[in-house]
Amino acid sequence: MNSDALTEPSVEQLEALVQRRLRGPVRNLRLLVGDQGLILQGQSSTYYAKQLAQHTAMEITGLAILANEIEVR
Template sequence: MSELHLLTPLSEAATATAELPAELTGSGPGSTSVCEPRVNPGAVTQAVERAIRRETRGGVQDLKVIVRADGVHLAGCCPTYYCKQLAQHAASTVVNGTRLHNEIEVW
């Protein structure tokens, strides 16, 4: 499976979606939009969750990834600050250039 990368902040992504795979833009087969395609928040959420689970080896419990207009929010809890840092790094490789809010708690 290929890695998914956003090359621009989500707020600018609507003008740069030609660079994104169809599964992220919602512009693939079955798309009914006649407007400019947008980033598919569900696809971004899934890609970030997969990257975090892979990099932390499942270390983040109750992981939630929420894509909003102000950026991507990470929530959950993990046992160490190192695990929290790994999660942030994994997410940043997927949403490169998009504001990332790491709200993961360390217990």
């Protein structure tokens, strides 16, 4: 059995998965993973996209969101 198939995804893989699900409304998305949960960073043009990113990240990772630092511009 290949043990690589059982490894957890990297932060970069999680960021890419969230971006694919969002289809682009958040730029420069970063997920900072800690023991207690996630911190989201990036830029968005709408508050809806910011909230969608938060919901998507929680859904994919199963972790709590400690802070959503995505800037709306």
